[in-house]
Amino acid sequence: MTTKMRVRDVSQELGISNKELIGLLRELNIPVKSHMSGLTEEQVDLVRDRHKSAAQEGVSQSRAKSGVIVRRRKKPAPEPAPEPEAEEAEEAEAVTQDTVAAPEKPVDAKAPEEHLQETPAREPAAEDGDQAQKQEVTQEPDAADQHKQEAAPEEARDKEARRDRPPRKGARKKKAPPEEPKVKVISRPEPEAEPRTTVTPEPAKPEVTEPAPDKAAPPAAPAADDDSKDGKKKRRKKKDKKDKRVVEFDSLQQEGIDQKQAKTGFKKQKTSPVADRTGGKARPGRGRKPRPEPKVQETVQPTRAAKKKIRIDEAIRVSDLAKQMGIKAQDLIKTLLGLGIMATINQSIDLETASIVAAEHGYEVEKTGFSEDEFIIPREADKPEDLLPRPPVVTIMGHVDHGKTSLLDSIRKSKITSGEAGGITQHIGAYYVGSDRGDIVFLDTPGHEAFTAMRARGAQVTDIVILVVAADDGVMDQTREAVNHSKAAGVPIVVAVNKIDKEGADPDRVKRELSELGLVPEDWGGDTIYTHVSAKQGTGIDEILEMVLLQAEVLELHANPNKYAVGHIVEARLDKGRGAVGTVLVQGGTLKHGDAFVCGLYHGKVRAMFNDKGKKIDQAGPAVPVEIQGLEGVPEAGDEFVVVQDEKVARRIADARQTKQRDKDLAKESKITLESFLASKAEGETHQLNLVVKADVQGSLEAITEALNKQSTSVVKINIIHGGAGSISESDIMLASASSAIVIGFNVRPTPRVKEVAERESVEIRFYDIIYNLVNDIRDAMAGMLDPIIKEEYLGQAQVLQTFSVPRVGMVAGCMVMDGKLIRNGKARLVRDGVVVYTGNLSSLKRFKEDVKDVTKGYECGVGLEKFNDIKVGDIIEAYQEREEKATL
Numbered sequence: 001m002t003t004k005m006r007v008r009d010v011s012q013e014l015g016i017s018n019k020e021l022i023g024l025l026r027e028l029n030i031p032v033k034s035h036m037s038g039l040t041e042e043q044v045d046l047v048r049d050r051h052k053s054a055a056q057e058g059v060s061q062s063r064a065k066s067g068v069i070v071r072r073r074k075k076p077a078p079e080p081a082p083e084p085e086a087e088e089a090e091e092a093e094a095v096t097q098d099t100v101a102a103p104e105k106p107v108d109a110k111a112p113e114e115h116l117q118e119t120p121a122r123e124p125a126a127e128d129g130d131q132a133q134k135q136e137v138t139q140e141p142d143a144a145d146q147h148k149q150e151a152a153p154e155e156a157r158d159k160e161a162r163r164d165r166p167p168r169k170g171a172r173k174k175k176a177p178p179e180e181p182k183v184k185v186i187s188r189p190e191p192e193a194e195p196r197t198t199v200t201p202e203p204a205k206p207e208v209t210e211p212a213p214d215k216a217a218p219p220a221a222p223a224a225d226d227d228s229k230d231g232k233k234k235r236r237k238k239k240d241k242k243d244k245r246v247v248e249f250d251s252l253q254q255e256g257i258d259q260k261q262a263k264t265g266f267k268k269q270k271t272s273p274v275a276d277r278t279g280g281k282a283r284p285g286r287g288r289k290p291r292p293e294p295k296v297q298e299t300v301q302p303t304r305a306a307k308k309k310i311r312i313d314e315a316i317r318v319s320d321l322a323k324q325m326g327i328k329a330q331d332l333i334k335t336l337l338g339l340g341i342m343a344t345i346n347q348s349i350d351l352e353t354a355s356i357v358a359a360e361h362g363y364e365v366e367k368t369g370f371s372e373d374e375f376i377i378p379r380e381a382d383k384p385e386d387l388l389p390r391p392p393v394v395t396i397m398g399h400v401d402h403g404k405t406s407l408l409d410s411i412r413k414s415k416i417t418s419g420e421a422g423g424i425t426q427h428i429g430a431y432y433v434g435s436d437r438g439d440i441v442f443l444d445t446p447g448h449e450a451f452t453a454m455r456a457r458g459a460q461v462t463d464i465v466i467l468v469v470a471a472d473d474g475v476m477d478q479t480r481e482a483v484n485h486s487k488a489a490g491v492p493i494v495v496a497v498n499k500i501d502k503e504g505a506d507p508d509r510v511k512r513e514l515s516e517l518g519l520v521p522e523d524w525g526g527d528t529i530y531t532h533v534s535a536k537q538g539t540g541i542d543e544i545l546e547m548v549l550l551q552a553e554v555l556e557l558h559a560n561p562n563k564y565a566v567g568h569i570v571e572a573r574l575d576k577g578r579g580a581v582g583t584v585l586v587q588g589g590t591l592k593h594g595d596a597f598v599c600g601l602y603h604g605k606v607r608a609m610f611n612d613k614g615k616k617i618d619q620a621g622p623a624v625p626v627e628i629q630g631l632e633g634v635p636e637a638g639d640e641f642v643v644v645q646d647e648k649v650a651r652r653i654a655d656a657r658q659t660k661q662r663d664k665d666l667a668k669e670s671k672i673t674l675e676s677f678l679a680s681k682a683e684g685e686t687h688q689l690n691l692v693v694k695a696d697v698q699g700s701l702e703a704i705t706e707a708l709n710k711q712s713t714s715v716v717k718i719n720i721i722h723g724g725a726g727s728i729s730e731s732d733i734m735l736a737s738a739s740s741a742i743v744i745g746f747n748v749r750p751t752p753r754v755k756e757v758a759e760r761e762s763v764e765i766r767f768y769d770i771i772y773n774l775v776n777d778i779r780d781a782m783a784g785m786l787d788p789i790i791k792e793e794y795l796g797q798a799q800v801l802q803t804f805s806v807p808r809v810g811m812v813a814g815c816m817v818m819d820g821k822l823i824r825n826g827k828a829r830l831v832r833d834g835v836v837v838y839t840g841n842l843s844s845l846k847r848f849k850e851d852v853k854d855v856t857k858g859y860e861c862g863v864g865l866e867k868f869n870d871i872k873v874g875d876i877i878e879a880y881q882e883r884e885e886k887a888t889l
């Protein structure tokens, strides 16, 4: 860049490394920055002189044995010898500089510092001042620890390299060895020389004439070294997190390898390809015996073998995954196709799929996504000693006007009048009733709608169902429905025969009719509890409560109150003044004021709690319904309520759930459809097709039920979980939703509202007006689970008489159809000497250059086979077609 001589040129002239030269220059108080810096004539002269004198009193060092460096005062001659080969000055500089610089006295305070930084492992002839000492210091440990020795110069080289030719900086590693010989200090551990353990520094020291000052210095120098090491350590640690390779490297450190060395090892790994190149150059020239590369290799190999990791959340877009793996999206899509997954570039694939496909490309997928399981307090099974009895939770069901509300009121009133403190009962969706024999919790949304709606959300809150049947009316549609709903949920029923005060009350009729539904009274030899009540007059209330408690005893209901609360939302609404409020039925643990929680898609913090009497409370144990404030949104009845450690976690979980919900909404599919239900089951599993059948009249319902039941086979069972005459109701949809059933409507239509619910709940409704069609569809669906039978049908044969190679088309065979016919685009196999050599499709079928649909026996034609050119005269082309046949049961 200048007309002056560059350091590089001078070093070449003197046959020393740039680094050495720079050292000399510094000693001469000539400031230079790099080997590219310019020098004036006088400066060059000065350097020449100094070099001369330095060479005379130079120190040479040689390696006494592996891991031991012997430094000897020597006559100048030997030193330059190895160095002149300044072709790789870049490398050598770092190292050799020491040998040259060392003999000279330190120039000034700055110089040593710089040296320390750049070439911490100088091999000074200790005769020199403190600088030399410092350098020596690094030497001393070197002698004592080969790794240090190696590390230091390597680092120096690295630095130098960085400066000199940045792109090759990492190449040192492999290059390094050839250089090392020059500078004996930098002795890589001999293959057999184990770090530290095999090093015998002692013998080395005596040989060094001037080691004394070194000894004084060590504390300082290594300290400085350590500092820098620490710094690097930190940096490296940071890297660790990002780069797996560093982890490998760390393990090396644990093996006792000095950090610096490890660091260089790391660099080498990174830039090994370049190192190979440069190293290749250096070695032959030198003819040096190869240095103990093995160590380096060891560090490289595991790193290379390390699996590349990709961190993804729950799902990842195909394009993003391809990007992360550094491959083309098309290639990724191909891999996906190979796995039988059709995905477009913008489509997301789930974690599992991503893992499989990434593995194909040599990547490992790590889930970084948020998993709420990590935050939700693990639900371990409660220890028996922690469990305490809890009250049963009861739902009242029954036909319209049979007295559900009256019974609920009656029960509530009876208890309030019996001295419950609190006064006015609040409607919070559930209430707590204390009785002499025990407490009971009533969900006060009568009817099976709420019950099933909750169940559809996976909430099994109810322990016992009270089925109210008016004694004067008997079993009606909704009574049956209620029975079916309870049965589907597996909840025991206690029958309350109501209105027994009424004239014309016939409790026996109720018993009889219910027995037909499977609820046989105890006094008739069954196991269903029946009680006679009059909700209006309040008679039989205690008795029914007692019966409920009796039933509860059988159920042995227990809960652990000493843990974070879990429960379900019974009811929730947006209150004008209080914001979102919800009633939680605590099912386990104890809910406390201030608890952070998640319920459904929302989170919150209990800001206020009220019991069913409207009284503010601070905590609620198992089976206690409480109304809470502090919800961030309005959850749905049946949503699970879980207390978590803090609000932050709660928010995080809720956010994650909302994201998931959005994804779900986008990919909304029917929970179960007639077509899909069979396919969803594992092979060999008995399939059960749940149906809710609604027909216009009882007669057709019976006919349908009978016809459908007949369809059940050993493989597929038809289970009509509910059947009724009348239009399809919301309740039917909810039942179907809760039981993964399909709704069959026979001559009935749903209201728009019901349709909406069905859509929301992803329930399939199928409509029929002819029983035959309905049964056929069901049969077809049942058969759909069996793989279709593919039957092959022989079409004909043709013999190849000649072959033509048509440009851009390939081989075309001139054939004569010997039997049957060939059809265009039909399937074909090529038979040669009785052996099938090709199976595929006809790519063309022509007669006199005209495409034809088919060619029959006795006619000649031109035939092309798809992706097959090896057609020979005499081959037989056999045409056939495949037919899929539905498997029948």
Ligand SMILES: Nc1nc2c(ncn2[C@@H]2O[C@H](COP(=O)(O)OP(=O)(O)OP(=O)(O)O)[C@@H](O)[C@H]2O)c(=O)[nH]1
Residues within 6 Å of the ligand: 398, 399, 400, 401, 402, 403, 404, 405, 406, 407, 446, 498, 499, 500, 501, 502, 533, 534, 535, 536, 537
């Ligand atoms: N005589 C008599 N009438 C009753 C009794 N229980 C309820 N009723 C009456 O029956 C009618 C319907 O009672 P509800 O409690 O509203 O019946 P429900 O089952 O809750 O009705 P829905 O809410 O419409 O489903 C009311 O007029 C009650 O007064 C009873 O024990 N005896």
